[in-house]
Amino acid sequence: MKIQENISLSAYNTFGINKKARFLCEAESREDVLYAFNQSRILNKPLFVLGGGSNILLLEDLDAVVLKINIQGIDSIREDGEQVILKVGAGVVWHDLVRYSIEMGLSGLENLSLIPGTVGAAPMQNIGAYGVEIKSVFDHLEAMEIPSGKLRVFTGKDCRFGYRESIFKNKLKGKYIITHVAFRLNKKHQPNINYGDIRLTLKEMGNAYPSPVNISEAVVKIRQQKLPDPKELGNAGSFFKNPTIPLFDFNQLKNQYPEIPGYPVEDNRVKIPAAWLIDTAGWKGKRCGAIGVHEKQPLVLVNYGGGTGTDILELSGKIQADILGKFGIQLEREVNTISSENLIQL
Template sequence: MRVLTNVSLQELTTFRLGGVARFFCSVTSLEELRDALAYARTRGLPFFILGKGSNVLFSDDGFDGLVIRINIRGRHYEEDSKGDARVTAGAGELWDDLVAETVSQGLWGMENLSAIPGTVGAVPVQNVGAYGVEVRDLIDWVEVLDTKENTLHIFSVADCEFGYRESIFKRPEGQQYIVTRVAFRLSTYPIPKLSYRDLAAYFENTDTGRLTPKEVSDAVRTIRNRKLPDVTEVGTAGSFFKNPVVPEQVYKELTRWFEYLPAHPHGEGMYKLSAAYLLEQFGWKGRRGEHVGCWDTQPLCLVHYGDGSTSELIAFANTIIEDVKERTTIILEPEVRCIDVELRSV
């Protein structure tokens, strides 16, 4: 394990923003991870666990501690007699490589979560979701290193306390756990989930009974390519804000002004509203600041066009939060992990 100093966080994150990490290392095994933690502990440094940096925003002042990139690899497949398959992958595996491999083997489960950047270890952190599927539906167990006790544990789905873009790993009580491996349950039997509007439209004239997981995955990739920016061309971390979850009364009130506001029941009389729809109604789609803006085809996706700063992006995001609050009373919350950065909603 080699520790580097003053490494640019712009190079380590898809937003391409932030100052420098005072110390940085990449770990390829559990032993190296333990060494890295010992390095931080003996020097009294805070540490930050990083995957591919596709869901984080660091401040312009950088991170005054050790950034540890998880690069623990390894994939293992098992099949049971009922036709279910279990795939176990190291936290540093690329999520989309795993998706591509499973769908090309004819395994059902991950296809709707195609083309999401980042690592396997990060998917439980915010219970990654897209096109009507959340990763909690697929997870069998999560292996974690408890950094306080220096012990390995297996977390069940219940232990992970998953919610909408939420898990124990995002909360203060979960900060001591680092994900080292994840096991997923997949199926050899067809279980296409095509109810999400864009997917249903894509397959409108198709005999969906004969689809393969690869075909569904390809459809998701095509739809995403139309909507989302290419991370190799612009800086972004995908959806910057979560979709707001509000009581039914608030939702009903809003439909007086926005008749077609998309909403999904979210349990216990709550509704999850489309933040993208609201931002589009309020004129944010495609709106630009100097170096940052809302993406032309998906306003929830904040982008950095280059030469900008985290403070500029945060000022832009705060203007959006204020605008939505003024018009709807809803306070948007960030989906992206903002490190040492103050947003109005938090």
């Protein structure tokens, strides 16, 4: 594996932010990961682990060894009459896995079609869409400890999945590199079409009894209508998490904003769409120079070209302050900001 020097990361992050890596290693195996560990020590540079770059905001050049995880492979490792367990390399493009599973006649991932990024990042933030989260199809994952390189298997319980959350985003952040993820998928289709616009879109497409292919096509259609293609317009998908607030607070807001949507969740709390809050506050479609809020989906901040990570971070801060002032709700960023503080010293 070659180590490259002074490489622009604009092609390695979906915002298209032009920041440089002092060194870049692209790992296609566990051995390559160990090589990157050694280079980090030899060069006396910290390490930064990069997946698909679809959930990061680069704030500065990285004077580090940037390790891009490109481990490939999709293999069936266990099967019974009802389910198949697929073990997948962390560098596999997520939507490629979804398409592969559908082609194999398996169900479980179709609602997660067209989510940007790689397989290795999926369990880190427990990605979810249209009523399905990774934890519902997760079997286990394999990860290498930093810096020892020891391999450890994590079960779903070990991962401590929450809403856009896992142990790898808090307690074990920067402690492990995910190399493979195993998913438990169904041979018998159990459609989940009760969330969002899926049912209506399927009806419009003439699919009364939808297959996984039909559901995937519907999800792709919805996402393409609402979300910009990062290849055409720099973005990282949903920039903010949907907040949850106590039921009492929601009812108070309901008196002031009768049209406010809310979805009951556990612990007598209500989840509110962040998109509705941002739209109602007047941010939808607002442009600030080279960056702005997407005209169709206010959850998405965009880089029209030439914008910096700092520009986008400042815009997100203004939105957060406005939502807090108008609704008393603190929006939390879903996108990870990357600077020297995120680097791992081996």
